Amino acid sequence: MPRYRAIISYDGTNFFGWQVQPGKRTVQYEMEKVVNQMAKNPAEHIRVQGSGRTDTGVHALGQVVHFDLPFDIEAESVRKGLSSMLPFDIGISQVERVSTTFHAQYSAHTKTYRYRLSVTEFRDPFKRNYTGHWYRRLDYDKMALAIPDYLGEHDWLSFAAAGFQAKTTVRTVTRAVIEDHRDEGEIVFEFTGTGFLYNQIRIMVGVLLEIGMGTRPVDDIPRLLAAKDRQQARLTAPASGLYLKSVDY
Known part of the structure; x- marks a missing residue:
């Protein structure tokens, strides 16, 4: 066939x-x-x-x-x-x-996810299904300083939601960037990696938001990764802002 x-x-x-x-x-x-x-x-x-x-x-x-x-x-x-x-x-x-040897899941090398965050005080009803919304003040520079700490191979147990079924929680993130679109009312995050756990991207964004609010230290990501404790990473960003952007083979 x-x-x-x-x-x-x-x-x-x-x-x-x-x-x-x-x-x-x-x-x-x-x-x-x-x-x-x-x-x-x-x-x-x-x-x-x-x-x-x-x-x-x-x-x-x-x-x-x-x-x-x-x-x-x-x-x-x-x-x-x-x-x-x-x-x-x-x-x-x-x-x-x-070829019949191709497999959409097992042949994939990396995946890229994009997260759109609306940062205006006004909650735009036409964006409600397509962005997360964060009305509190965020320090963009702090988030930009922290996001490279996600790069590399890590055990992401602290960033996996309950109920994940993966055999291992070790994954490699090869790209982690933040894009400033505040002139359009948005901040955008992009992550590329060998794979991601259940809710991992949304938890990664949630940690960055806490850093941006000043409720978490800028250098806290390495500690979270070492802790291997989901309770240490508290916030999960809304699903509405997350997009599977591309898959590379």
Whole structure:
């Protein structure tokens, strides 16, 4: 069976995350529904494998998925056909034929996540589903000084929400930057790494917000990493500001 890789975007507002869950609307469920329709309802259900899970309310700009079809069809025809059947909060920007050895999750080298934070006192109703909102005063320079402490290979146990299922909490962050868009009312964080634990990015942002407020020392991140204690990292930023930006192979 030929294998296809697709890059998809979705507005996570009305989804209970990526992974199929009984009785809940998820991105994987919607993708599998249309792929199986395209395959003319095969005897064996076709699974759509994503590069990783996103949680309830989290968005994707470049989620990568793969699936097998029981017949050979031009990749662009697959893209157009699936696009015509998908709901409006999921879009497919690219489809290509790949080797059957390709796996959207296990072949990935790094992932990049983007977090948008609205920092105006006015809570913009048109941003409520697409940014986190923080109305308290933040010291941008303190956060910029602290964020490089996330770089490198670390045990991220202090930054993993309860209920994670990973075999190891060791991950490597290769890029951690903060972008100043305060003239547009936002601050943006970006992180690239070999993988991230359940809620890890949102907890990383939460720690930076505490540093920006002055309720946590600028040099506290190394201590948190060494502590390996989730209770030490208190704040979790809202899901609405988080985007899976891209996956590299």
